[in-house]
Amino acid sequence: MKVTFPHMGHLWLILKTALEGIGLEVVVPPPCTRRTLELGVRHAPESACLPLKVNLGNFLEAKELGADTIVMAGGVGPCRIGYYAQVQREILRDIGCEYKMVVFEPPDVHFSEVWDKVKYLNRRPWQEGVRGVILAWQKACAVDSLEQEVQHLRPREAKPGQADAVFQQALGELDAAGSRGEIKKIVKKAKSEMAKIPRHGGGPLLRVGIVGEIYTLLEPLVNLNIERRLGALGVEVVRGLFLSRWINDNLFKGLLPLPGHHPEKTAPPFLNHFVGGHGWESVGDTVTFARHGCDGVIQLAPLTCMPEIVAHSVMPAVQEARGIPVMTIYLDEQTGEAGLQTRLEAFVDMLRWQKGRKAAERRGTYLQQKLFQGAENKCQKFT
């Protein structure tokens, strides 16, 4: 049995460790590229959301490497992800791509359904399997702590791309790591290398929060590396969703004491009920980011994502009440780099202008106020 799974950001590293830990032969699908997307788009329903298409591409590419079993997560609604596996199975069947699918989801009748799937997959004494899962969890935490460091560095480094290079190298080393000690060593080494990266002494940075659907947040292929682009524009990116937190919230039901999302506290009165996916979290996180002094928020979503459309619809109310600009970007296979770049630049320009104006208001500098008033008058003349 050769097992594969769908890509989502750096999830492969963690899943690979866990699945190898229980004694399976793992085929990691090739990293997502345009080809992956094109393969998926060719066979998937047109108006299905983007993750389904990319995942289908992953499966087709993994098949070329000899995979014969898919392990993936499901769900019981209301968002579409719970039915991905069923649709993908039918599509794969229709194009003659034989796969066995093991879908992990909340059991329909009894917990034994989940246990049967674990037993079916497990090839080792269970103590060893547990060790593999714990190792995978430690890797998830390591990846996330390094990624936060990179987010901090990107707008500050003198030569863009250095922090990312260190991060990529660390990811390769983490993949090979086999014990907790090794992981710690790798993280320490990567962090000390990052500390040595020369920084520029530029002016005040903008801080932008990123919210939205987890797949578009974590998968650089579909969001066209939005965090790197923002970093290069001198924007510090903050985000509430990380893999370790998502695993904790969704798979361990929030058992581990990590700071989680509390949309039930932050999202009302704008959105008073969960809407599936990450719609509630998107609204709640926007409120949180506004409270913590972010200059703006970017919401990412796959086109036609139902929960994010709900969040998008209430964003005007959040913007107005909390005074934070929000830009919603829908991503699909048609999203072009130039278009995205232009929108990001325009948004960042607007934020910078607004920040400058706010600062001027605070300082009360006569000259600057005068300047901005002039600009405003000009704008009014044109409109």
Added chain:
Amino acid sequence: MKNNKWRLGVPRALFYYYYGPWWETFFQALGAEVVVSPPTCKEIMDLGVSLAVAEACLPVKVYYGHAAWLVPRVDALFVPRLVSVEKKSFICPKLMGLPDMLRAALKPCPLIIDTTVNLARRPEEGLAAAVQGMAGALGIKGSRVDLARAAAEDRYHAWLAKQQGESMATAGCSEEEPASRVYRSFSSPGQESRDALQVGVIGHGYLIFDQFLGMDIPGKVQRLGGKVILTENLTPLQVETACRQLPKLLYWTLGRKIMGAALHLMEQENVAGLIHLTAFGCGPDSLVGDLAERYARRRGKPFLLLTLDEHTGEAGLDTRLEAFMDMLYRRRSA
């Protein structure tokens, strides 16, 4: 708000087409005046399109339009938060957020009664809580609520039975029946010939029964000589049984209805083909419709997918329908 005589606005869109009679009877029994928005027209649709975000699906945009039409005419809007109307299933995320979405869009925004209806876990308790919530929002408690609920349920079940029992030729209620505003006749008796082709029309009720939005597809099929079968003409048991073919429970109530009707109809020898009516941007349909189409293709049953949005032209739709019906006739004579 203290009020002796409530004027309560109910938008004629989305789940009005499933629960309209229930809501109307219930609120009227509680002494409120129920104002239902007029059938969808171009003005209402344009109003909705201008208020909603571009990515929302067409029925939700139309709902915005109906709500906006009602705003100046009523004291409060009734926009229930429909999470789930049966065990282990959901409606659609957009329906869960609908009251909040409207509050963000409507200016000025009237009072919105957004009772949560969630029957996913314990249906009986969920329903009782929803009924209490609806009455409580009007400031009414006690035995009057039970009476109103009983009246509403009687009326609703009579309406359902009528829908189901109606043969395709004699569909339609008498004009004074409130339900006739919901369930319209699709043919005039006598028009139908003996050798009419039976065609299944599947899709969300709020598309099929809304003559403007759904472009009267069943009527058109009938005028082209077809005999229309809707989900509502099948018994719930038939739909559920057919749906059990799927390896996994479909957790959208309407998706299950569509899928079950499709699977049931494509097994019938005498059903010539299926037409799936969907709205652009409908999330569940993008998966359910695709599955239904795959099953139909495997079984060799003709399947036509019609996707509607606010730019859909009627002529293009007619052409496709005519071509499909022609194909069905040719298939039969071959």
